[in-house]
Amino acid sequence: MMTSFKDEVLSRRTFAIISHPDAGKTTLTEQLLLFGGAIRAAGTVKGKKTGKFATSDWMEIEKQRGISVTSSVMQFEYAGKRVNILDTPGHQDFSEDTYRTLMAVDSAVMIIDAAKGIEAQTIKLFKVCRMRGIPIFTFINKLDRQGKTPLELLAELEEVLGIESYPMNWPIGMGKEFLGIYDRYHHRIEQFRVEEDDRFLPLNENGELDGNYGIKENTLYDQAIEEIMLLDEAGNEFSEENIANGTLTPVFFGSALTNFGVQTFLETYLQFAPSPQPRKADVGEIEPTSEEFSGFVFKIQANMNPAHRDRIAFVRICSGKFERGMNVTLSRTGKQMKLSQSTQFLADDRSTVDAAVSGDIIGLYDTGTYQIGDTITSGKNLIHFEKLPQFTPELFVRVSAKNVMKQKSFHKGINQLVQEGAIQLYRTYRTEDYILGAVGQLQFEVFEHRMKNEYNSDVIMESIGSKIPRWIDEDQVDESLSSSRSLLVKDRYDKPLFLFENDFALRWFSDKHPEIKLSNPME
Ligand code: G4P
16 A cells, blocks of 8 residues: 555654663664564674674774764554654764764654663753654663662652653563562553453453452562552643643653663654654754655765775755755755665664654765765755754863875875764864864774774874864954964964963953854854
8 A cells, every 4th residue: 555655754763872881772772673673683783792783993982992983774564553663873082973863853762771860971962852842762671680769760860860750661560579570551560570361451440450360379460559659640631732842741650671661662753753843944843754855964984885885975865855866956966866775764774764764874985075964855845954062172182193294095085074073173274283172082082993994094193182262253363362372373273263271361361352253053
């Protein structure tokens, strides 16, 4: 049966998982892919686990450190929905990449380790989702281990993150005494480590079990019933509207590793998660079901496959339908292009895509055409989607080629990696020294590694420490004001800025030169 374009769009669910490293993102992702039939065995998502899917040389760093620094896109179908999971790097130094990925999703799943509660990285990522007002679904993981009490965890959500919560289910016991979950939404109890046939027990209209079930003998059952009554009376009310506007998070308890509560989570999530949402552009909101194709580049990654040395621009489709060979215009330059080479992702097994609609992510082979934040459209009107947030670099190094004879590969590498958004580039006036800026130290390490492995360029990096960048007007450039405490440089668009050594240097400078307006467009 042919499904209409509109139905196709409405079936999309595009989300990212946000969490602190080790909370169980990989484990949960794998279980979801297993349900979707996208993979056949657990342990296939990350190179770290099997070594089989190491997609690029520089992932060696990731393997050595046991962290995930790459993002990929995974797609599967479940219960008539087409689900796109956008993976995000877990390490905090790569939060820039993660932030941009969060601009491309319609909802987020937040995983919390029941023993650790809400951790630093989760708070940061949560804030980005909050800012966008997207729905956030919470999965509290590792219930098979002793952790904080469920009431404590809910209190943390409200106190630390300031979000209201509605527990969709409630654990009965925990750790060694984990008996299962009381499913408030489906009016049933799901028993832990019980065969499928007997796993689900129906609740009566008073929300209790009728009949002779062993679980009723346990005092933990009574305790759970009591807590549920408390929640019914004093807890937040379930509100689809508040879930949709991101002020109320539905909470699910479970254990990804033992695959408990995951299917229930997936099914309920798919029911309440939004289909592709309208996107803000300079001409107003663009509807996902509008026929004209449009999308924006949220990520560029080079050399994903060492055998091809290719570069891929990840595009989130915001309206219309992508078809192979179609003609589009790049709004920034007005350049027309034929999109003949494209790819869609599943774990790391890339397959060619012929058609995709709003909500989907496509990868376009890129020969240096695209920049992060670019809009492409098939329409005559050159629309521009909202700018993606940029993050102010805090750490800086001076960089040069070790071998002066290899300037060409040095420049090529730097330019490509800068275009990818992997790192920020600045140049000093006159001497044209290269200075790199990053949010975290690991970005420099990956830069160095990739320069060597992908561009055959050894680099010398000399730390100049942390700096505070502030931009100035072009007509106020005065090289005599440049010093080691306020270094005058230009960014990659030739816009002038000072790198101040610290707050003190910044204040001193603005007191001394009140006529110079200092700004930070990234904030
Ligand atoms: P991440 O991607 O968020 O960093 O977390 P990941 O899924 O890799 O999980 C981190 C660790 O937590 C893994 O153990 C994983 O097996 C464990 N884990 C995930 N979910 C659960 C759960 O529901 N219960 C329990 N008890 N453990 C869970 P590891 O020993 O660090 O890694 P591995 O060597 O087993 O892969």
